[in-house]
Amino acid sequence: MHSLFKFAFVALLTTFAGSAVAQTTATSTITIEQPWARATAAGAKTGAVYMTLDNKASTPDRLAGASSDVADKIQIHEMKVVNGVMQMRELAGGLSIPASGSVVLKPGSYHVMLIGLKKPLTAGEKFPLTLIFEKAGNISVTVPVQAMGAMEDKGGGMGEMHDNQGGGMGHMEMK
């Protein structure tokens, strides 16, 4: 009697583990490489996460959104220079990832925007982020926080423009 109950319990656990593995396999068409976030100044309400999204599927996919406990709201943003002014906007329809291709999220370009940070992002810390793909489903990653580039800390009074490098190239050069 006792051992029968034990057997049933083990079988249940095995079933549960099996479904977890299946879920991981289903999301493997998208690989997320080198996610990172830039450390934010004290009191900053926004932050940005960067990464490379690699799509192994023979059909396009789309990064539709993201969620994390570190911010109230998360949007997919694009940043570009328009008439010499750095502007950013939400990609309301998400970010397309071509079939068998990749998209790079980086400073001055696409980024995952954290809005309403609950606390500053501190260099050396990590936080979880779940990315929501139209086809590949939800993929969770751990995002390490890297130090702000010292050279761009000029306090240009553009508080909302969280990664205003101006025309600066190669600002993230690693020594």
Ligand SMILES: [Cu+2]
């Ligand atoms: Cu943004």
